[in-house]
Amino acid sequence: MQLTHTEERIKQAIEEVWQELLQEADAENYSLEEYFEDYRKYWDDPCFPNDIPELIMRTVEKIVGRPLSWYCELVRDPAGFTGEYSFVVIDPKTQKCLTYREYTFDGVNVHRFINVAGTVVNYEDIVRLVTKLLNQIQSALAAA
Amino acid sequence: MDREKVLQALREAQAEYDIKNLDRLVREAWEEGDVLYAEIVVELTERAVEILFDQNFIWVHIIESEDCEEWIPDGWYSFVVVHPETGQCLTFLKDPVHSGKSRASFRARIRSADDAVDAVMRLAELIEQNLKSRAVE
Numbered sequence: 362m363q364l365t366h367t368e369e370r371i372k373q374a375i376e377e378v379w380q381e382l383l384q385e386a387d388a389e390n391y392s393l394e395e396y397f398e399d400y401r402k403y404w405d406d407p408c409f410p411n412d413i414p415e416l417i418m419r420t421v422e423k424i425v426g427r428p429l430s431w432y433c434e435l436v437r438d439p440a441g442f443t444g445e446y447s448f449v450v451i452d453p454k455t456q457k458c459l460t461y462r463e464y465t466f467d468g469v470n471v472h473r474f475i476n477v478a479g480t481v482v483n484y485e486d487i488v489r490l491v492t493k494l495l496n497q498i499q500s501a502l503a504a505a
Numbered sequence: 506m507d508r509e510k511v512l513q514a515l516r517e518a519q520a521e522y523d524i525k526n527l528d529r530l531v532r533e534a535w536e537e538g539d540v541l542y543a544e545i546v547v548e549l550t551e552r553a554v555e556i557l558f559d560q561n562f563i564w565v566h567i568i569e570s571e572d573c574e575e576w577i578p579d580g581w582y583s584f585v586v587v588h589p590e591t592g593q594c595l596t597f598l599k600d601p602v603h604s605g606k607s608r609a610s611f612r613a614r615i616r617s618a619d620d621a622v623d624a625v626m627r628l629a630e631l632i633e634q635n636l637k638s639r640a641v642e
Binding site: 457 | 565576585587589591594605608610
């Protein structure tokens with residue numbers, strides 16, 4: 362499966378999803394720029410970043426062209442929310458974990474990961490994380 | 506899933522972690538909001554499931570918090586399980602109400618030893634069901 366996810370397409374999809382989220386929340390016009398200004402102000406309030414996983418995954422789904430099953434962890438340490446989001450994405454058609462991958466650093470031991478993670482502090486980070494997820498999903502679908 | 510087998514698996518896991526009183530551990534994780542104890546509850550749950558299947562899995566878990574601003578465990582836990590060889594998500598569940606929607610994680614409230622037994626049993630049943638559905642296909 363070939364996904365078309367140029368940076369321009371990703372940015373367009375993010376904007377579309379943002380408008381959908383605003384509509385669903387019956388919210389007034391609130392630009393993504395304004396959102397990220399507030400996001401940085403309320404950085405230490407982990408309630409605020411709850412919109413981020415929905416924005417990211419709906420954007421991914423829009424580009425993939427179908428719903429996916431996903432799970433997101435807002436990564437915390439004893440000091441609180443770290444700003445990192447960790448995603449596990451499942452293909453509902455096959456139940457395969459699309460964020461599953463194997464690495465070997467020494468050619469002997471295989472390390473397995475099932476999540477894709479990234480820190481989000483601004484709009485560009487959203488674009489980067491969506492791109493990272495799409496690249497991983499594309500390679501998983503191509504390997505299937 | 507046989508309750509006696511689940512109890513046995515939990516006992517084995519407890520022995521591995523040298524946990525003498527499961528009920529006390531689980532309650533302290535919740536009542537005192539202790540993240541370290543909650544992590545042990547998670548480890549025990551995961552290990553008991555692996556003992557039941559005689560198989561290691563890849564896990565992701567969340568210790569849920571009652572408070573947004575501080576990380577105080579509230580006795581709720583979520584787990585995602587993936588088979589290390591096939592990459593199949595074993596906690597996958599289709600939404601019975603909304604067709605086309607599905608869930609990747611298993612969520613349980615673990616606030617007592619009984620809850621822990623129940624969580625391991627339900628989680629193992631879900632994994633078994635997913636393993637069987639894949640085998641049929």
